[in-house]
Amino acid sequence: xxxxxxxxxxxxxxxxxxTGASSGLGRGVSLALAASGANVVxxxxxxxxxxxxxxxxxxxxxxxxxxxxxxxxxxxxARLGAAAAERFGQLDVxxxxxxxxxxxxxxxxxxxxxxxxxxxxxxxxxxxAHEALGRFRAQGFGTLVNIGSIDSEVPLAYQASYAATKxxxxxxxxxxxxxxxxxxxxxIHVCTVMPWAVDTPWWIHAANYTGHTPRxxxxxxxxxxIDAIVRACVEPEEEIPVGAKARxxxxxxxxxxxxxxxxxxxxxEREIAKAAPLPHTSGAIHAPMSEGAGINGGIRDRMAxxxxxRH
Numbered sequence: 001x002x003x004x005x006x007x008x009x010x011x012x013x014x015x016x017x018x019t020g021a022s023s024g025l026g027r028g029v030s031l032a033l034a035a036s037g038a039n040v041v042x043x044x045x046x047x048x049x050x051x052x053x054x055x056x057x058x059x060x061x062x063x064x065x066x067x068x069x070x071x072x073x074x075x076x077x078a079r080l081g082a083a084a085a086e087r088f089g090q091l092d093v094x095x096x097x098x099x100x101x102x103x104x105x106x107x108x109x110x111x112x113x114x115x116x117x118x119x120x121x122x123x124x125x126x127x128x129a130h131e132a133l134g135r136f137r138a139q140g141f142g143t144l145v146n147i148g149s150i151d152s153e154v155p156l157a158y159q160a161s162y163a164a165t166k167x168x169x170x171x172x173x174x175x176x177x178x179x180x181x182x183x184x185x186x187x188i189h190v191c192t193v194m195p196w197a198v199d200t201p202w203w204i205h206a207a208n209y210t211g212h213t214p215r216x217x218x219x220x221x222x223x224x225x226i227d228a229i230v231r232a233c234v235e236p237e238e239e240i241p242v243g244a245k246a247r248x249x250x251x252x253x254x255x256x257x258x259x260x261x262x263x264x265x266x267x268x269e270r271e272i273a274k275a276a277p278l279p280h281t282s283g284a285i286h287a288p289m290s291e292g293a294g295i296n297g298g299i300r301d302r303m304a305x306x307x308x309x310r311h
Contacts, residue, residue, distance in 0.1 A: 010234060012037035015088040017080065019071050019128060020098035022049040022288075024200035025147065028226040028295040029095065034062035036230065041084040043069040044098075045288045063088070071098045071124030072116075081131040093233045094132035095145045096125045096169075100285040101162035101202065104209030113207045114161040116285045121165035129172065133188070141187035143236050145229060146173055148192045150246045154253045157265035158210065158272065170194070170239070177238055189236035195225040196246040199299045201292025205284035212275035215303050217267055218245060222295050276306055 016033050020026035022044035034040050034057040042050040042064060050066040057064035067083045069076045084091055100120045102109045129144055136142030151163040152170035173192040180188050197216035208214055220243050228242040241250045253260040283289070 010037075011230075013039070014092040014233070015039040015041065015084060015090060016093040016095065016233060017041040017043060017084050017091065017128075017132070018095045018097060019043045019069065019080075019124075021053065022046040023293050024202055024295060024297070025198065025222060025225055025229065026095075026097040027053065028222050029097065029229050030064075031057070032226055032230045033233070034060070034064060037062075038093075038233075039063040039088045040065075041080070041088070042066045043071070043080050045070050046293075049293055071096075071128055072119040074127050077124075077127040077131050081135060085135065090139055091132070091135045091142060093143045093145060094128060095147070095229065095233070096128045097147045097229075098124055099147060099149075099162075099166075099202065100205065100207075100283075101159060102207035102209065102283075102285065103158055103214055104207075104280075105158065106160045108209040109161070109207065110282075113282055113285060117161045118165055120285070121162070122168045125169055126172070129176065129190075133176070136188045137185060140185070143188075143233060144176070144190045145232050145236070146190065146192050147229070148173075148194045150194055150196050150241065150249050152192065152194050153241075153250045154260055154264055156268060158268050173238065191232045191236040191238065191240060193225070193229055193232055193240045193242060194246055194250065195228070195242040196220050196249070198222055198225050199297050201294065201297045203297050203299050204292035205289065207281060207283040207285050208278060209280045210272050210275075211277060211280070212272050213278045213302065213306070214299070215271040215275045215306075216299075217271055219300050219303075220245070226295075274303075274306060274310065 016038045018030045021030045021042035030040050044050045047068040054064040054066040065087050067080045069080045102113045148169045149166040152166040155163045173190045176190045197219045199219040203214040241247045
């Protein structure tokens, strides 16, 4: 008689799928999980980067598998889940980390760019959640970690469709947790991690129709968010605003929604006004680009140089 898989209370030996693993938070989380003893399944469009990352993890004594995946394609997400299960057996955690964005006034951003953001951020997350929860229900446990944003709570000017998808992610997480309770799946958890703006290559990859290089005040270091995501894998909470700025913004919007939205919009406007000129670009939302392959985006350093040139 085959033994029944049991849920993990630590990361050693756990199998974790990480989408968007080629750079930024996904890359950092993958390395941290591997260092904690997890089997890490890497998913992204940039095959070479995740294959190199898998080789790096294996060379360091870990276990990893790279699966080229566009999360907006259902057949590719299904293949990702099947590959993870075939290689490592039970699936303990699925991290929906992929997120693309477009910066600018809503009407200046092409409709196809808005559609792609919804396709990746919301449809892609739904496809990943559906695949993960199907496997979690069959085994009776598992943790789904969805990467939202403070934009999940506070809608932000110049990022309308991105903020809308992040609000959808938070809503999906809340609904899924209630459905799991109603269905009696006490061992399955859905967690939404909500960081403030983070200095990752997301800003390099974003479509940008502001006419200026992307900026945001007081960006957090990726390490802060990476730690929170890894912790959520074993200590899931329904909603996790990451860092003081995210917690204050979250609480402020709940108490003073209109004031918080106006202050946030003015903050975004001021940052754009400080930035250097940049031609309009669709970034990497439709097709991957070679730039931005690290964990850190170098945005804070570039902002410091821009500020120095202004004085």
